[in-house]
């Protein structure tokens with residue numbers, strides 16, 4: 001039984017002992033991620049948010065998002081993202097967000113893991129997208145769940161070929177990525193007819209329901225920690241999967257959700273860096289020193305949980321400030337997050353100074 005099922009079981013027992021009825025099964029699903037992020041923020045001593053800088057950042061973000069016409073359509077405009085509004089794109093996005101973690105490297109731009117595709121070298125997140133596109137062009141069914149579950153076909157050698165690098169450097173956490181694919185292939189086969197579409201349909205157009213389903217059924221999506229003795233959920237890859245679907249399908253078809261605004265910022269390692277550059281978030285001297293010395297921070301460490309939780313809350317505060325400035329704007333945490341990630345990459349490419357991102361190696365982000 002997963003933690004969540006135990007929680008429900010205990011909750012129902014407690015309700016019965018208090019003479020209350022069982023929890024209302026018709027109640028809309030909640031992920032608790034934003035609530036947990038606020039709890040972390042309210043109890044953080046090593047990470048702080050700055051309202052003055054958040055208000056200033058909101059003005060700039062609102063202006064730039066308006067000027068760029070930043071919307072769900074921006075997602076498909078990225079050259080490597082799939083454009084078709086069909087099941088192949090659903091499977092592509094699921095595969096991508098199953099593996100969308102931990103691309104960072106201490107090696108130089110020339111030596112780090114990179115994927116050659118369409119006459120360009122791709123690194124970071126884009127190296128993953130390029131590797132998947134390249135494999136499909138080589139007729140390797142890398143986005144097909146039944147392929148991952150087939151041990152004869154989906155061998156380590158095939159996966160090493162799919163994720164081969166232009167350099168001597170291997171993709172980080174190769175073994176973990178292979179395990180994520182095979183586990184997901186098995187769960188999809190056992191519970192969802194080997195179909196991601198079935199998984200989506202089972203969530204009945206609820207974004208929160210789909211996030212919870214992923215966290216409950218797939219170990220590798222169950223991204224959570226324990227802060228001040230309390231379970232806190234981040235569910236970063238489960239949430240970004242729903243967000244990528246929603247954006248890729250412009251909120252229609254497989255991307256149609258009636259509660260999409262329940263999705264929060266995705267607690268990765270790139271957007272916290274951007275929030276620091278904007279002055280929205282700051283670190284206590286010992287933590288800032290550790291980050292600037294590129295020293296590792298263990299997954300689950302209180303510092304890591306504060307960086308992740310405060311980042312989620314910081315984007316919520318930006319969202320509220322932007323809506324105060326521009327009540328008519330079509331904006332939510334997803335679009336703000338996507339914008340901040342793209343902005344971080346633009347500034348990195350332009351060689352702009354920024355604090356290093358924190359170094360936590362994990363499959364969660």
Ligand SMILES: Nc1nc2c(c(CN[C@H]3C=C[C@H](O)[C@@H]3O)cn2[C@@H]2O[C@H](COP(=O)(O)O)[C@@H](O)[C@H]2O)c(=O)[nH]1
Pocket residue numbers: 074075078100101102103104123124125126265266267268269270271337338339341342365
């Ligand atoms: N919070 C957040 N994290 C994001 C993304 C994306 C890419 N999303 C695309 C889709 C729509 C947007 O417009 C983007 O074009 C990747 N990541 C995370 O960053 C890390 C990779 O960083 P680097 O090594 O520098 O590429 C890694 O943890 C990865 O999971 C995002 O959008 N938000």
